[in-house]
Amino acid sequence: MNKSGEISGTHFMLGNHAIVEGAIAAGCRYFAGYPITPASEIVERMSRRMPEVGGRFIQMEDEMGAIFSVIGASLAGAKAMTATASAGFNYMQEGIGLAATIEVPCVIVDVPRTRQDIQPTESDIMQVKWGASGDYETICLVASSIQEAFDLTVEAFNFAEKYRNPVVLISEANISHMRGRLEIPERNRIKVVNRKPATGPPEDYLPFRAGENGVPAMSSFGEGYRVLYTHNPHDERGRILNVEADPDGYEKLYDKICGKITRDTDEIARFETRFLDDADLAVVSYGTESSSALEAVIRARSESIKAGYVKLTTVWPVPERLLRDVAEKVEKIIVPEMNMGKYVNEVKRVSCGEADVIPLSKNNGEIHSPEEILKRMRGESG
Amino acid sequence: MKPHPNVKFLRKGVLPHQFCPGCGCGQVLNYLIYAMQELNLDMDKVVLLGGVGCNSRIPVYMNTEVVHGTHGRTLAWATGIRLANPELKVIVVTGDGDCVSIGTNHFVQAARRNLDVTVILVNNGIFGMTGGQAAPTTPLGSRTSTSPMGSMENAFDLCKLAETAGATYVSRWTTAHPRSAIRSIKKGIEHKGFSFIEMVSQCPTYFGRYVLKIPIEKPLEYLLWLRNNSITKEKTSQLSDEELKEKIVVGDFFEKRAQTLIERYQKMEKEVRV
Numbered sequence: 001m002n003k004s005g006e007i008s009g010t011h012f013m014l015g016n017h018a019i020v021e022g023a024i025a026a027g028c029r030y031f032a033g034y035p036i037t038p039a040s041e042i043v044e045r046m047s048r049r050m051p052e053v054g055g056r057f058i059q060m061e062d063e064m065g066a067i068f069s070v071i072g073a074s075l076a077g078a079k080a081m082t083a084t085a086s087a088g089f090n091y092m093q094e095g096i097g098l099a100a101t102i103e104v105p106c107v108i109v110d111v112p113r114t115r116q117d118i119q120p121t122e123s124d125i126m127q128v129k130w131g132a133s134g135d136y137e138t139i140c141l142v143a144s145s146i147q148e149a150f151d152l153t154v155e156a157f158n159f160a161e162k163y164r165n166p167v168v169l170i171s172e173a174n175i176s177h178m179r180g181r182l183e184i185p186e187r188n189r190i191k192v193v194n195r196k197p198a199t200g201p202p203e204d205y206l207p208f209r210a211g212e213n214g215v216p217a218m219s220s221f222g223e224g225y226r227v228l229y230t231h232n233p234h235d236e237r238g239r240i241l242n243v244e245a246d247p248d249g250y251e252k253l254y255d256k257i258c259g260k261i262t263r264d265t266d267e268i269a270r271f272e273t274r275f276l277d278d279a280d281l282a283v284v285s286y287g288t289e290s291s292s293a294l295e296a297v298i299r300a301r302s303e304s305i306k307a308g309y310v311k312l313t314t315v316w317p318v319p320e321r322l323l324r325d326v327a328e329k330v331e332k333i334i335v336p337e338m339n340m341g342k343y344v345n346e347v348k349r350v351s352c353g354e355a356d357v358i359p360l361s362k363n364n365g366e367i368h369s370p371e372e373i374l375k376r377m378r379g380e381s382g
Numbered sequence: 383m384k385p386h387p388n389v390k391f392l393r394k395g396v397l398p399h400q401f402c403p404g405c406g407c408g409q410v411l412n413y414l415i416y417a418m419q420e421l422n423l424d425m426d427k428v429v430l431l432g433g434v435g436c437n438s439r440i441p442v443y444m445n446t447e448v449v450h451g452t453h454g455r456t457l458a459w460a461t462g463i464r465l466a467n468p469e470l471k472v473i474v475v476t477g478d479g480d481c482v483s484i485g486t487n488h489f490v491q492a493a494r495r496n497l498d499v500t501v502i503l504v505n506n507g508i509f510g511m512t513g514g515q516a517a518p519t520t521p522l523g524s525r526t527s528t529s530p531m532g533s534m535e536n537a538f539d540l541c542k543l544a545e546t547a548g549a550t551y552v553s554r555w556t557t558a559h560p561r562s563a564i565r566s567i568k569k570g571i572e573h574k575g576f577s578f579i580e581m582v583s584q585c586p587t588y589f590g591r592y593v594l595k596i597p598i599e600k601p602l603e604y605l606l607w608l609r610n611n612s613i614t615k616e617k618t619s620q621l622s623d624e625e626l627k628e629k630i631v632v633g634d635f636f637e638k639r640a641q642t643l644i645e646r647y648q649k650m651e652k653e654v655r656v
Binding site: 029030032051052054056058060061062064065066067068069070071072073074075076077078080094095098102220221222223224225226227228229230231232237239240 | 396426465488655
């Protein structure tokens with residue numbers, strides 16, 4: 001542990017703890033949570049770690065309390081995070097909608113799980129993007145290993161700060177509750193992005209005017225900028241819009257808060273591809289399904305099936321350019337998911353009929369085995 | 383013409399306001415401005431929070447840092463803001479629907495923690511913005527848009543609720559008590575810990591018409607009703623319980639200096655860092 005309470009080096013660590021250390025490395029100094037299995041180890045470790053690194057932790061009365069206090073802390077200048085699981089994520093939707101609309105950077109960790117047996121699932125994959133009312137965008141990353149749990153937490157904060165937007169990190173229950181090898185680099189070797197601060201006299205500051213990359217500069221409470229943040233449609237100064245006086249106001253607002261993300265999709269897209277060059281069948285996966293998918297593709301290759309592997313780390317916004325390229329290259333795309341078939345529809349949408357997109361659904365709390373994916377690949381390549 | 387000296391407290395370009403003629407929100411806004419001015423607060427360090435509803439819109443007109451527009455979540459914002467930057471003065475201006483219907487949990491929990499914030503709850507006894515529906519503050523038997531046969535539910539005594547939950551300064555006035563209201567708001571802002579000021583206010587459009595049967599064009603009658611129907615806490619012993627039911631009891635109900643949430647954090651943090 002260094003003087004500021006941060007740790008580095010090689011560890012054998014729980015996924016949920018890796019997320020906490022990733023947040024600390026990214027500069028998180030406020031955490032609010034509400035206990036829920038299988039995210040509770042994040043809340044527990046934060047309660048010990050935040051005071052050690054000069055941050056503050058609070059256990060709130062519910063998930064709404066957690067997300068809204070995180071928004072408050074971020075407005076006051078802190079990098080802030082909360083963590084929850086599926087059912088708890090429902091409650092946070094309202095806050096995510098607000099954070100996106102008034103452009104508050106924050107990170108929400110979702111550890112998706114089934115009810116009753118708390119098994120991993122990917123059935124939240126749409127709700128992390130589409131849950132709140134109104135037009136908005138979120139960025140969502142999915143971890144598929146302990147190392148990624150750490151690395152992507154840092155990345156999540158960097159995206160949140162860069163785009164002034166809520167960012168969701170998904171760590172499925174089997175990552176969160178697994179222990180594994182984790183390398184934490186020295187502090188000065190971790191890339192950390194901070195929000196662009198407001199400068200100049202307060203009377204000239206437009207807190208919601210799109211700046212570089214479409215993202216406005218952001219002041220913190222108490223700096224003298226006296227910003228009005230309202231969930232209602234607002235102009236560049238933050239004043240509530242009167243649609244009669246400013247008929248284009250709504251469109252300008254929603255184009256800005258959605259466009260800054262969607263126009264930068266390629267920049268936000270994180271993915272990994274293998275064996276695609278001569279492939280005529282691709283497996284597109286995300287999260288823990290990716291490990292089975294890779295194993296299945298390697299075995300398929302040994303059976304002379306021309307299989308390719310695509311792992312999505314960024315699921316929202318949808319990495320459309322990548323998926324379109326894959327669809328143009330191959331005949332068929334198999335999408336294994338731990339749900340009844342959800343993200344597969346996004347792959348289908350982007351493919352525009354260029355490839356046959358086949359769902360491989362399973363929602364019994366287990367990931368697909370490599371054999372199950374391979375079996376389907378054999379069937380489709382015959 | 384010289385501008386009014388308190389104009390500097392108002393945000394530029396947000397008028398005209400959205401309140402109905404005769405509404406009490408403008409008065410509460412005024413009392414808050416007078417309190418701030420008399421305390422000579424550093425306006426750069428003030429954060430005003432309002433949720434959703436007529437009363438919650440008051441902060442929108444103020445020239446400070448403001449968050450507005452999500453129903454009932456003001457005290458959750460306040461918690462994050464205070465913990466992240468204890469230098470800031472956080473004042474919540476909320477309504478009965480916002481604070482003690484949808485937001486009750488955050489409200490009682492923040493009071494329990496003795497979070498160092500001031501809550502000015504403007505209580506008009508009804509949901510105004512949505513069209514006059516019954517609220518947890520609507521008196522038993524009142525006819526409203528959602529209680530056409532009369533409300534079946536008891537109303538909250540908000541000051542008792544706040545005190546029981548752990549608030550350390552509790553006071554109630556009406557919009558017809560400007561001087562006392564300003565004094566209590568000042569006291570609340572200066573108080574260390576969770577301070578709660580209930581401002582019983584008039585809603586001529588709904589509560590006045592539906593419950594009090596005061597014509598909408600006569601808000602003065604409503605104000606007089608508030609004044610004449612109020613009794614200071616000191617005089618309550620002269621009335622029977624039955625007579626008291628019809629009255630608005632006003633005054634300072636509770637005041638205590640207790641360790642605040644921030645003070646507890648600061649003490650713990652010193653120990654952790656040693």
